Amino acid sequence: MxxxxxxxxxxxxxxxxxxxxxxxxxxxxxxxxxxxxxxxxxxxxxxxxxxxxxxxxxxxxxxxxxxxxxxxxxxxxxxxxxxxxxNWDRRMDHMQQHAGQHILSAAFAEEYKYETISFHLGTELCSIDLHTDSLTEDEVIQTERMANLIILENRPIETKWVTKQEINKYKLRKELAVTENIRLVIIPEFDYNGCGGTHPRSTGEVGSIQVLHWEKHKKHIRVYFVCGRRVRQQLRTKHQVIQRLTKLLSAPQEKLEVVTEQMLAQMSEYEKQIATLQMEIVDYEATTYIEKAEIIEGQSVIKISSENKPMAVLQQLAKKIANLSSESFICIVNETSDKLQLVCAKGENLPINMNQLIKIVLPKINGKGGGNENIAQGGGEKTQSKEELFDLIVSTFFDMKN
CATH class of the missing domain: 2.40.30.130 (Elongation Factor Tu (Ef-tu); domain 3)
Structure with a gap:
């Protein structure tokens, strides 16, 4: 070895x-x-x-x-x-994060009896899972205060190899995972923990600990935090974001939340107005397309060609036409930069199943889709022109009708 x-x-x-x-x-x-x-x-x-x-x-x-x-x-x-x-920067970072985790976990155990059941040291953030189903902001603030006090006291971080028989001399924070080659990491009068990782010689070298946020994870609480150099990096990054937002929103830092809430409320109102106007446009277009319907073999066929329109809008248009014209067959082909989309709908008096129709058409353009008897939609590759796809849809409709 x-x-x-x-x-x-x-x-x-x-x-x-x-x-x-x-x-x-x-x-x-x-x-x-x-x-x-x-x-x-x-x-x-x-x-x-x-x-x-x-x-x-x-x-x-x-x-x-x-x-x-x-x-x-x-x-x-x-x-x-x-x-x-x-790589010394990486080693020192890991020592700060790992020692900081020991301190934070011990502080949660000391203050609220919340035991740490797992630890993850990521490239940007660290996390611990606490054996509790809830955590308050006051608890986090108090625990963080204690952890940073231990750092300011610059207590020594000691390591010691012990035997199984010697374990009873120490007040361990959690049960050991090994019975041989036992290595303890000790912060005197605060934390005694079995650990094989690397740590600095004193708590002062951790620099500081900052809890960022926490969330429910399964039946426990996952706490995200950073230590040492990462605290400064987080502060720098977040401050840069805040500075950019203050310029974009023309608001000081302390009013960013209020201004953002006002903007979101305004956007919500705009979205409602846009939806109302969009439905008015759909109503107008539906009437216009009905007036321009083609009569093929005695059947009203409404063909609509569009480009880069949202599928939801096309579906609304097809449904509106079908409601206004019970005898019509509606087929919409929409072209985007990389594919062809289609929507097929029918008035209530037509017996043809739209879902069955597009199941026949879509494989011709290597497409997928679905729907129901009255309206169906899908999309596929540009293996043919829009005109050719219209012809295929209409011919398939009359094949099924006859």
Whole structure:
């Protein structure tokens, strides 16, 4: 097994080691096994380190069957002494987030007896799942206050390897997942927790903790938060958004919510007015199209050609015409940039099933759709012109009628 230098010195960013072997996994990806390594492998909720081995990129690190595999973009020379460098910004970020999670989880347990049942360290946000079905803003504010107080006190973060027999000496926050090679991460007089991750030497290095939001997740509450450098990044990003919004809405930060609510209410009113006007247009167009109906073999046929119109509007138009003209067959073909759409409808006195009709027509344009006896719609590829599609629809209608 490789000697785990990250447990001896979590701040070690550069090291040398003998290469024990270079192999490929079942997917053909190259990996190196080293005599000793400072690269932390994925585990315990903490993602792996990245970096280089002899300037070859290390993009993944996993511990498999006791071996720490350093996945590399290309094989390195096994005979040479290997120089490894980890990406320090990523390592420090992970240490801040992981230690911050310990502090936040301990604060929730201390203040409200809410135990943490899972932890996720993402690339932008972190989250913990709390064993509770509700969480208030006051509880979050109080817990966050306690967590940041622990950080300001700059308490030491200690690690200790213990045996199963020695566990009873410590007030552990949760039950251990292992019985051998037990490693405790300790913030004296506050948190005692079994953990295999990397952490800074003191709580002060976490910088700060900020809870962003929380939500119901299954039967628990998922809390999203950031620590350290990510707090500053979140502040910077959100402030930039607010600055842009203040310019767009011509309102100061403290009035953005009120102005936005007013705009949404105004938009809702506009949408109602647009819907009313749209129905008036549909009524007018329906009457116009009925007057221009073709009589084919004694049958009233209304063909409507359109471009880039919403399907919902075309359906409303077809239904309106059918209600006003009980003997008419209505077929609408709408052309968009990449497909042909169709709507077929009938007056109540026609016996033809519109859903059956388009099921015959749509395969001709590699299309799909559906509906009912009175109206059906669908769309497909531009395998033919609009005129050809009209001819196909009308001929299919008369085939079914006869």
């Amino acid at each position: 490789s000697e785990k230098l990250y447990y001896q010195d979590q701040y070690l960013g550069r090291f040398s080691s003998r290469v024990e072997k270079i192999e490929q996994d079942d997917d053909g990806k190259y990996f190196a096994i080293l005599e000793q390594t400072a690269f932390y492998p994925t585990g315990g909720g903490q993602p792996h380190d990245i970096g280089t081995l002899n300037e070859v990129k290390v993009y993944d690190v996993e511990e498999i069957d006791g071996e720490i595999r350093h996945y590399i973009e290309e094989p390195i020379n096994k005979e040479e002494l290997c120089v490894g460098e980890i």
